[in-house]
Every structure is written in C-alpha cells, then in structure tokens.
Amino acid sequence: xQNRVKGKKILVTGTAGxxxxxxxxxxxxxxxxxxxxxxxxxxxxxxxxxxxxSSCGIPQDQIAYNKLVQSSEKENYRFxxxxxxxxxxxxxxFAREKFNMVVNLAAQAGxxxxxxxxxxxxxxxxxxxxxILESCRNHPVEHLVYASTSSVYGLNENMPFSVHQNVxxxxxxxxASKKSxxxxxxxxxxxxxxxxTGLRFFTVYGPWGRPDMALFIFAKAILAGxxxxxHNEGRMERDFTYVDDIVEGVVRICGSPAKPAxxxxxxxxxxxxxxxxxxxNIGNSKPVKLMDFIKGxxxxxxxxxxxxxxxxxxxxxxxxxxxxxxLAKHFDYTPDTSIRExxxxxxxxxxxxxxx
Numbered sequence: 001x002q003n004r005v006k007g008k009k010i011l012v013t014g015t016a017g018x019x020x021x022x023x024x025x026x027x028x029x030x031x032x033x034x035x036x037x038x039x040x041x042x043x044x045x046x047x048x049x050x051x052x053x054s055s056c057g058i059p060q061d062q063i064a065y066n067k068l069v070q071s072s073e074k075e076n077y078r079f080x081x082x083x084x085x086x087x088x089x090x091x092x093x094f095a096r097e098k099f100n101m102v103v104n105l106a107a108q109a110g111x112x113x114x115x116x117x118x119x120x121x122x123x124x125x126x127x128x129x130x131x132i133l134e135s136c137r138n139h140p141v142e143h144l145v146y147a148s149t150s151s152v153y154g155l156n157e158n159m160p161f162s163v164h165q166n167v168x169x170x171x172x173x174x175x176a177s178k179k180s181x182x183x184x185x186x187x188x189x190x191x192x193x194x195x196x197t198g199l200r201f202f203t204v205y206g207p208w209g210r211p212d213m214a215l216f217i218f219a220k221a222i223l224a225g226x227x228x229x230x231h232n233e234g235r236m237e238r239d240f241t242y243v244d245d246i247v248e249g250v251v252r253i254c255g256s257p258a259k260p261a262x263x264x265x266x267x268x269x270x271x272x273x274x275x276x277x278x279x280x281n282i283g284n285s286k287p288v289k290l291m292d293f294i295k296g297x298x299x300x301x302x303x304x305x306x307x308x309x310x311x312x313x314x315x316x317x318x319x320x321x322x323x324x325x326x327l328a329k330h331f332d333y334t335p336d337t338s339i340r341e342x343x344x345x346x347x348x349x350x351x352x353x354x355x356x
Contacts, residue, residue, distance in 0.1 A: 004255025006031035014105035084128030125177035143257035151175035172315035195257035202283030206243030207349035232312035242342035245335030283322025
C-alpha cells in the first residue's frame with residue numbers, strides 16, 4: 001500500500017513535531033514528495049524542534065515565515081514555517097502547490113496544558129483545522145488524513161476502545177477539540193465530497209519524542225536522580241504505541257482514500273458514513289501497567305526511580321486500550337513493537353542526543 005503514495009505531493013503539517021517529523025521521513029523513503037509545515041511554537045523546547053528539522057536538511061538559519069526551504073539532504077522535501085490560523089497564506093500555499101494529499105498532524109497537544117491555555121486549543125485545533133478543511137474544499141485533494149486522539153474516548157468505560165462506540169464524554173478541552181475535528185471533517189466530507197480519514201493515536205512514544213510525555217519525563221528525572229510523580233498511586237494503564245508503528249499505519253491509510261460505507265456497514269455507525277469518511281484507532285492493543293512501564297525504564301537505565309505517588313489528575317483516565325480490528329481488516333496491519341524494544345530505542349536516542 002505504500003506504493004500508492006509514490007510520486008504524490010503530500011502536505012504534512014506539524015513536521016517540526018514528533019510524529020510529523022517521523023512521518024515526513026517515512027513518506028520520503030517510499031517515494032512521495034513532501035512539503036512540511038509547522039509554526040514552531042514554544043509549547044516545548046525549540047532546540048528539539050529545530051534539531052528535528054536540521055536532521056532533515058532544513059537549517060534553522062534558513063527558516064523564515066511563509067518561506068519554502070529546500071532540504072539540503074532530501075531532494076523531495078521542502079519546509080515552510082506557517083501558522084494554520086493564517087488562512088490567507090494557507091490558501092495561497094494550496095493554490096501554488098496543488099497537493100495530492102494532506103496529512104494534518106499540527107495541533108496544540110497536551111491534556112493538562114488545556115486547563116491553563118484553552119485559547120491555544122481553539123485557535124490551533126479548531127480554527128486551524130477549519131482552515132485546512134477550507135483549503136481542501138477550494139483546492140481539492142485525493143485524501144485528507146488527520147490526527148485525532150485516544151483522549152476522545154474520555155469517560156467511556158467499555159474496553160477495548162472501539163471506533164464503533166459513541167464518544168460523547170470528553171474529559172478535557174483537548175479531547176473536545178479533537179472530537180470537534182472529527183465532526184467538522186464529517187460535515188465537509190458530506191457537503192463537498194472530500195475523502196477524509198481520522199486517526200485516533202494511542203500514547204505515542206519513541207526517539208525524538210515530546211518532552212512533556214511520560215517516558216521523556218521519567219528518563220530525564222531518573223538519570224538526574226530526581227523523583228517522578230506517579231499518578232493515581234500507580235494504578236494506571238496505557239496502550240503505549242511506538243512511533244514507527246503509528247507512522248506505518250498512517251502511510252498505509254494515506255494511500256487508500258476513504259470511501260462511503262459499503263455492504264454490511266451501517267451509515268449510522270460512528271466509524272463510517274454515507275460520505276467518504278472513516279475513523280480508525282492506531283494503538284498497540286496491549287495496555288501496560290504504569291508500574292511495569294517504570295520498571296522497564298529502571299532496568300534499561302540501571303537506576304531505581306524515586307517516586308512520589310499522587311492522586312489521578314483532572315482530565316486523566318485510568319486506562320486506555322485500542323481495538324484495532326478495523327485497521328487489521330482493512331489494511332492488513334497491526335502495530336506490534338514490544339514496549340521493551342520501544343523503550344530501549346528511545347533511551348538509546350535520549351542518551352546520545354542529550355549526552356546523558
């Protein structure tokens with residue numbers, strides 16, 4: 001299925017970010033032409049974002065707003081610094097480039113940050129996504145793929161989480177903003193026949209990861225001999241998914257534009273529609289207990305963690321678990337990187353990058 005993107009010009013938003021960086025490289029490897037876009041905001045360490053771009057041949061001193069920069073290392077890769085809220089310039093970019101496909105990964109991430117910076121989520125995740133939809137409406141593409149999140153399942157207690165379940169009880173504004181993306185995408189798909197696929201990612205981790213994610217925080221603290229906060233007194237489980245597994249799923253799905261519900265698929269099912277609209281989970285489908293996760297990090301680092309056991313935080317859920325049966329059925333793909341292998345790969349990168 002990767003060959004279906006060969007030769008396609010694909011806009012990937014969020015390419016200074018964790019998943020976007022990895023996806024751009026993967027698409028280039030299978031022969032796509034990629035234009036990366038990011039506003040390079042200061043939600044976390046800018047040096048890490050610029051280092052990701054630099055590793056792709058996009059040096060920091062060449063980056064300027066609304067300027068396309070040609071990679072010095074990857075012939076089919078260009079990057080542009082732009083904010084999705086800048087509708088005029090985004091529409092102009094679409095008009096010039098005539099993209100075949102779009103993968104929208106740019107978003108304001110983080111559950112806790114949404115408690116103190118709600119406007120950032122409405123601006124980036126709602127207004128920014130609306131501008132992506134408007135750009136695809138005015139300059140039609142073969143397929144729009146966008147990142148949703150496992151957080152949309154919110155207070156749902158049915159396990160594993162299935163795309164065929166309703167998700168009407170978000171536990172944070174972040175989750176609500178991503179649920180809104182799914183609803184907005186459906187309306188544009190229905191009204192303007194835009195093939196759209198939403199992907200609910202489950203706790204992504206790996207090399208070049210975000211500093212606000214658990215693995216990054218734990219590794220940094222343990223190496224420094226500092227205590228880590230263990231939420232819900234350690235009674236947490238997460239469906240940790242290695243970044244390469246996420247990317248493999250995105251590449252496969254990207255090359256297969258969404259279609260209306262077919263035989264045996266009800267148009268009232270949340271995962272399908274009479275419009276060319278689809279929703280998929282991408283997760284490892286193997287929940288890991290938080291204490292086992294910490295133990296694995298300790299064993300690889302050869303150091304014991306100092307732990308502060310604290311109550312569950314607002315907006316958090318106790319457990320996540322992805323039902324990926326649709327992903328397996330439609331794309332013959334199931335993420336399978338073990339947590340031990342993935343953690344070891346991350347820690348190897350972390351030690352090298354930070355000389356830890």
